Amino acid sequence: MTKTYTRDGKNKKAVLMREEKIENILQQMTLDEKIGMIHGAGLFRNEGVPRLGVPPLYMSDGPMGVRQEFHNDRWNGVYDREDMVTYLPSNSAIAATWNPKRAKECGRVLGSETRARGKDVILAPGINIKRTPLCGRNFEYMSEDPYLVCEMAVPLIEGIQEQDVAACVKHFAVNGQETNRLWVDTIVDERTLNEIYLPGFEAAVHRAHSYSIMGAYNLLNGQHCCENKILLGDILRKKWNYDGAVISDWGGVHNTKAAAESELDLEMSVTDNFDEYCMANPLKAAIQRGEISQEVVDKKVRNILRLMYRLKMLEGTGRRKKGRYHSGKHIKAAKKTARESVILLKNEESILPLKLSDRVAVIGKNATAIHSCGGGSAEIKALYEVTPLMALLNAGGGDTHIEYEPGYFIPDTEASQSQNWQETSLEDRKQEPDTQGTIDSEAQKDALEKKIIEYRDRAVRLARESKQTIIFAGLNHDYDVEGSDKESLKLPYHQDELIEAVLDANPDAVVVIMGGAPVEMDWLNKAKAVVWYYYSGLEGATAVAEVLTGNVNPSGKLPETFPKHTEDIYSVKLGEFGKSDKLEYKDGVFVGYRYYVSHNIETNFCFGHGLSYTEFSLGIPDVRCEGGKVIVSAALRNIGTRKGKETVQLYITPPQGRVERPIMELKAFKKKALEPEEKKNLKFILDRSAFAYYDEQLHGYRVEPGEYKISLGMSVQDIRQSVTVRYSYEKGFEC
Numbered sequence: 001m002t003k004t005y006t007r008d009g010k011n012k013k014a015v016l017m018r019e020e021k022i023e024n025i026l027q028q029m030t031l032d033e034k035i036g037m038i039h040g041a042g043l044f045r046n047e048g049v050p051r052l053g054v055p056p057l058y059m060s061d062g063p064m065g066v067r068q069e070f071h072n073d074r075w076n077g078v079y080d081r082e083d084m085v086t087y088l089p090s091n092s093a094i095a096a097t098w099n100p101k102r103a104k105e106c107g108r109v110l111g112s113e114t115r116a117r118g119k120d121v122i123l124a125p126g127i128n129i130k131r132t133p134l135c136g137r138n139f140e141y142m143s144e145d146p147y148l149v150c151e152m153a154v155p156l157i158e159g160i161q162e163q164d165v166a167a168c169v170k171h172f173a174v175n176g177q178e179t180n181r182l183w184v185d186t187i188v189d190e191r192t193l194n195e196i197y198l199p200g201f202e203a204a205v206h207r208a209h210s211y212s213i214m215g216a217y218n219l220l221n222g223q224h225c226c227e228n229k230i231l232l233g234d235i236l237r238k239k240w241n242y243d244g245a246v247i248s249d250w251g252g253v254h255n256t257k258a259a260a261e262s263e264l265d266l267e268m269s270v271t272d273n274f275d276e277y278c279m280a281n282p283l284k285a286a287i288q289r290g291e292i293s294q295e296v297v298d299k300k301v302r303n304i305l306r307l308m309y310r311l312k313m314l315e316g317t318g319r320r321k322k323g324r325y326h327s328g329k330h331i332k333a334a335k336k337t338a339r340e341s342v343i344l345l346k347n348e349e350s351i352l353p354l355k356l357s358d359r360v361a362v363i364g365k366n367a368t369a370i371h372s373c374g375g376g377s378a379e380i381k382a383l384y385e386v387t388p389l390m391a392l393l394n395a396g397g398g399d400t401h402i403e404y405e406p407g408y409f410i411p412d413t414e415a416s417q418s419q420n421w422q423e424t425s426l427e428d429r430k431q432e433p434d435t436q437g438t439i440d441s442e443a444q445k446d447a448l449e450k451k452i453i454e455y456r457d458r459a460v461r462l463a464r465e466s467k468q469t470i471i472f473a474g475l476n477h478d479y480d481v482e483g484s485d486k487e488s489l490k491l492p493y494h495q496d497e498l499i500e501a502v503l504d505a506n507p508d509a510v511v512v513i514m515g516g517a518p519v520e521m522d523w524l525n526k527a528k529a530v531v532w533y534y535y536s537g538l539e540g541a542t543a544v545a546e547v548l549t550g551n552v553n554p555s556g557k558l559p560e561t562f563p564k565h566t567e568d569i570y571s572v573k574l575g576e577f578g579k580s581d582k583l584e585y586k587d588g589v590f591v592g593y594r595y596y597v598s599h600n601i602e603t604n605f606c607f608g609h610g611l612s613y614t615e616f617s618l619g620i621p622d623v624r625c626e627g628g629k630v631i632v633s634a635a636l637r638n639i640g641t642r643k644g645k646e647t648v649q650l651y652i653t654p655p656q657g658r659v660e661r662p663i664m665e666l667k668a669f670k671k672k673a674l675e676p677e678e679k680k681n682l683k684f685i686l687d688r689s690a691f692a693y694y695d696e697q698l699h700g701y702r703v704e705p706g707e708y709k710i711s712l713g714m715s716v717q718d719i720r721q722s723v724t725v726r727y728s729y730e731k732g733f734e735c
């Protein structure tokens, strides 16, 4: 029996019983029944074999909550279903908390609601590395840093699976752009793959025991991921010993023989010709012709039955949890996470927190926008969604008179009007976003320009007349969306001009930006206070209002770098991003801050940045080298007057060696809550892996001898303390 990394793997007897049961069911299945198990028989289910007590496997998107009910064979919502759910903070927001506990709680909510909606697999979390902020789906992903991804994805998956629901961690692997996502061939070297793009998935398999994993649309080094012999075979099954189920992205399979003989288990797609899927009738025919062995099908069925066994879907496998549709507890968990995800980027002259005056101007369409229902497969039907304007009205109560001006104008776009995009999502080889609206004539153009100016002028007038002004700007799901990438980091809808003009009228105006990826901020020098938040769930705006008014002390930290300009992005500089055929990742391991810091490139805000309304200090660290480990301790003290939370980050700087390495790499972090004057001791235990790089000759990790700097700080560029340790082959680590 192969070594297994799943939770039930430790109990040998239980594993034997499970495998026997699986074998027993498998032996009774006909070829047709087996084929029915390994391809979609509906948009979100396989067939199952009811006569043998094997129900269909029901799946649903997605990361921000359980998606609405669709008809079995149509991408139309089922209207008579009460399928509103808790709108959870996006993975970007969860990552911004830097708090694994929050990730676990969100996972529990997602798992519970998935189960209560009668689903078995939730197609989440999305953990692709944010190689560039231009990727349209970044809002669904966590970070540019693999360590942070691992630490946040593991508890999220654990939380989901505690509820007897399978996580389906996606998209395996290197799905870093949406442009031509079905056909782009991503070329990545072995070191980069291992250091940057695989660790999150490996942690999902080895640490979180994700019951399923979704193959990506793109090709990796010449082969489609869902049929990829190296990725699914050599890496996932052989190296990682994965015995869970591998599910294709919807429409990610292209070739019957390649898919059948790969380690993929279940083919899903977006069209209703279920019998014609590669792993349906075409596979059956190939088996009957003797071109493909039936054993490959058996292997796949076993993996799916094992998944069902783990979920207690098969008779005699235990009592399965029932889940809760939604509840006050779920909303509370979403709110708690949202509170910790708001990031205070800038706060000159301690403009924030605000004591709301009797006349407040709220400017910007994002103050009233609803976002939960967009973004692609991550869309959901939220139970409700508080807007920033609602949240501020609530915070101010009857003593505050709030006036609102949208400030910028959003033209109707085909993108925002289009229905059932998923059905046609596989048709175009390259999908271009339509975010500008259709402007046919000069007259229409003039009318639009007039409108933009009219909106801006009204907002500026209001800002001038009000004691306090808060701008709610940013992105929406016309930009943060599946299926297309951004062309630049510029704020759309002429918002830069609006923000600049409002700041001229009222230099104390607070700028609040929401989005799924960084934006350029050419007005940054003029703004005294800037707050950032990601799509952060049904109570996200409440959390923002609480931060603005000081009821919550902000503690979010950037899980990604905010570059100054689009041209600063490495993949853009290399002319690589958005290529639609062969896309070589020449940036290698220099992704995100690994690039900006190593090449000394100025950014607007660095990785790990996030301010608080209080101040923290970090004492001189103590370092010990024991049993092959390096133990670093330091005291964190709240030296301000408010209670607050701080995340101390630990980065390693390696010595010069055989290969070029980033000068800073995150290897540990700890978030702590402290009362004023309170002091807490932080202890970081580092093993070899924290100092290692992937050596292509060795096909494994190597620690080079020399001096390593260990830096502790509040962001990658706010380093407060550092110590060094030496490593030699003879003596190991020495302090």
Ligand code: BGC
Binding pocket: 061, 062, 123, 170, 249, 250, 377, 425
């Ligand atoms: C997306 C997946 C999603 C699937 C099912 C695909 O287009 O890439 O993330 O889970 O659709 O909706």
